[in-house]
Amino acid sequence: MKVKVVTKILEANDRLALENRKLFDKARVFVINLMSGPGAGKTSLLEKTLSSKTGLNIGVIEGDIAGSDDAERIERLGFPVVQINTGGACHLDANMINEVLDDLPLEGLDIVFIENVGNLVCPAEFKVGENIKVMILSIAEGHDKPLKYPLMFQESSALILNKMDLVPYTDVNIAKIRKDSLSLNPELKIFEVSCRTGQGIPEWLHWLKERAQKT
């Protein structure tokens, strides 16, 4: 009974995600579903991306259970942003995204980032109409995460290993993260990044521009 209901919800979500995707395609905007556990650095990566001179017009949809801190951080940089408060729901779904699309100037944008709720599990199960999924893992979370939370690693096109500046102060094994992530998803592009020091940001921006231009 429980499983049946979830299946129905997922089917409805997939249909709505397809509708969102058509609207994005029509506006020729490249859409990234940005996912991670809590506090891995999603908003920090967006801040670094937006404040670099990329020449790209970028819009952001912020998803949080409560609060608008993240949207305010984006707004301060002068980019269009909409905050969704899920009111308890642990992930964004296609319907939530559909309801805020009118609030973004899609026609003038090259890229839209959808920053999902901080959760390494559920967001990976719900399409929102994105072209690709990108995930962040904070190296402070440890090297056992790929095998414990496999779906997000399997679904993502890129993995940002953030907080690399903390590596010397931890026991984390970066080689193991790389090996296990690639065993789950051989196509995964991996970036070693520190949003605090700027390490790896140029490589990420280069890849981002290439992917967006292909669309």
Next chain:
Amino acid sequence: MKVKVVTKILEANDRLALENRKLFDKARVFVINLMSGPGAGKTSLLEKTLSSKTGLNIGVIEGDIAGSDDAERIERLGFPVVQINTGGACHLDANMINEVLDDLPLEGLDIVFIENVGNLVCPAEFKVGENIKVMILSIAEGHDKPLKYPLMFQESSALILNKMDLVPYTDVNIAKIRKDSLSLNPELKIFEVSCRTGQGIPEWLHWLKERAQKT
């Protein structure tokens, strides 16, 4: 429609949680639902707790989407442990716990820790039959977490701020975490801990023993 179904599932879960609780009470065992985001240090806290000479008989139920790494870490210390693989589900529920209770020697135990799936959202919504909830926040996750993920802070009796040894290498504001957590839950007991260095472990063990003995 969607909301109705979720309510029914929660009611069924609450009934089963009550049944679990009766079994725990009958065995005079104190049960802690241990929750956090991914990689905050739940298993590390258990390792530190079990390897201290507490004189307590402790059993552990490990919850993970996939894998048995955590259960193996507990088993190595010589304590009874059961691993649950949720196969995708982002939290433990009362039914899962009920199904493994026969695999633990409840009558001989003082405390059972139920280590939930790493997720700062959903586990707080599902009772499993515990006496109290305890949560861990890795300070590397940042000081904005209490206001963004309020439910877990509201539901927990204690908050373990783990990885305190990393504070000098981050911009985290511990005073803000304390203030916001206490604004959500004035009764919350907060421990500043490093499972790596052992900081704060004696204070946590002292509190744990007191709470368990009250039962």
